[in-house]
Amino acid sequence: MTDVEMKPVDEKKGDKPVEEEKKPVPLTPTAEIKANIALIERAVATLEPRFTHRVLRSLTHLRKRLDDKILRDAINESYTPDAASRKALLAWLPEPSSEQSMDVDSQPAKQPQPEPVPEVEVYFRLLILHHLLVSPTTYPKALKLAHDTIEKMQALNRRSMDPIAAKVWYAVERVYELSGDLADARPHFLAAQRTAALRHDDETEASLINRILRSYLQYNFYDQADKLVSKTTFPSAAGNPQHARYHYYLGRIKAVQLNYTAAHTNLQQAIRRAPPAKTAPGFYQAVHKLTIVVELLMGDIPERGLFRHPVLEKALAGYFEIVKAVRNGSLSQFQNTLSKYAAEFEADKTYTLIVRLRQNVIKTGIRRLSLSYSRISLRDICVKLHLDSEEDAEYIVGKAIRDGVIEGRIVHEKGWMECGGQKSGYGPEVSDVFSRRISYCLELHNQSVKAMRYPLNAHRKELAAAEGAREREKELAKEIQEGGDLDDEGPDLGEGF
């Protein structure tokens, strides 16, 4: 679970597909940073966190192209030469060579702009943090910067900074994890989580809860993680990527506690909320691995199509073998697969869960037998399922009957099992399942109605500028074109209210 899982999660930030930046000519990183800064300023000025989110979406994409020079240039261009923040920021980067410093000197003349908002500085710090994480030699420096940045953020206490702060916390975790002492970071996270909760800082709180959960799970403290979950409420305003992670961690906790149904629900949520498979393959694979195991533990067989998915095919090879073994109810095949892929399962932290499948393999085996025979001797069961003794077979069949896996009876005197008819598929359970599905759809509909958004203060501007009306119409037409799904919902809502 070390690196495999985290990478995907990074990638997640770059996901949400509304990439406005996708212009024919890709921008140079410096230009992109500058554009981002403009967006952040706009976000702060209009109190609209949407723009900040857009900036953060490009983070992953941008991160890979950063180097010292790009960062230095961007900082120099954004700040006046004697600004204190500029010096503070540049101090974290290695000294430039003489040729580059020439560059720096020529810049300031045309930069008489006012000091940028503090959010910009924190954004730069975030970029530098990510840059420092590229090579292990700069980890101590990154750690120092991380602490410095946290202090700064908490001293400033600005709501418009929250989305960036959430990302900074993520970077902090990365620093600790890469330097190998994630446990030391936990007190910081816990303290910050309290502060964030008190300040109603949803983004940061969500991010921090995930940080803490992750650090608990890393060290297998399932009890503590469970307590944390029951004592906190995950802010519903948090972004999808945070939700996806949270559900993944919940699913893991629940699966360990044998609450497979709840685990399955959480993992389903994680899959739904996760970014598309191509953008975050690691996360997608990790969630699916766990889901498959949980499904098997619930007695279901995952769909075969899942294993042909281009992203999953290779990663799930071992799990596919396990599924086959469970489906066939063959204990020997199961044991062979288990020992063959043990290292892989161990790395995925699913080994102990898979070991629990043993009893499911036996149950499936018995069910298959009960379907194909109306009467079978215990001796044959024993041979077919590779059990150790007839005595065991009798107990196992007895247990299966009691647990409702099969319908049947054992006739002890004759030493065989008689299988009863199958239950019919119609009953009150069907209506339960049906109503669960309906309520899910209704919930989805209500959520999407709630999630529709309209620009703030738009109507006030309209009133003020009468001649701007024509322009507005044009804008509106454009908006409708872009937001095709918005006007699908529109009429429904209009009549209803």
Added chain:
Amino acid sequence: MAPPQLVQLYKELQQTFISGNLPQTGVLLTRLKIALTEAGLLVPVGNPSAQDLVIARDILEVGAFWSIRTKDIPSFDRYFSQLQTFYNDFISVLPPSPREYPLRGLNLIRLLTQNRIADFHTTLESLPLRADALTANPYIAHPINLEQWLMEGSYSKVWNAREEAPAEEYKFFVDSLMGTIRNEIASCEEAAYDSLPLKDAATLLFFKTHAELVTFAQQRGWQVDLTAGKITFSKKTEEKVEIPKEKLILANLQYARELEQIV
């Protein structure tokens, strides 16, 4: 540094414990716990030296074993929770204790006999061992195997394993475990058989004497036919499936209301 009085008592405790004098060990433990609290070692505060921590850990370990020998499970639970701190948080400071895994294994068995399967698995996951190393550790492998056999229904294996306990203290749990198993088997038999000869029932339930079986059968409310030598299980009457009218109506009204809001 631990006060000399504490060290003195600790030495005394070790001797008494080895000699097997249980009541005296109990008295010493109580006094030691007070001494530990005064020295700030029972729940370590500040920055105690590793040497003192080892003493505190040893005392608690003796306490845990003593609880098992005196069959006081809640007391074992308390000692074990106190030991958790020493096993988890000071793992890098303290030399590993030879009694750590026997105790962890005992704790697992305790969870198993109390039928706390979810806790059992959570505890298992949080052991600081690699998953494939679990089965290599005899103290841990024993409860793992027991759980697996219990879950799949190989009760005879559980029965046979009762003599293979890796430590003396494990045997204490065997009796309560057998009680659990008998009840499990009995409920399986009720579901799986119409009737069963007395002799076979005794073998299945691991009863040695006829009388034991008859008492057990009476407890479960089975009909014992002594002349034919048979036990008949009262067949559960096929429960009638009722249509949950009220629930269905409520659900439908709910849908109607939601639909109204949408359209």
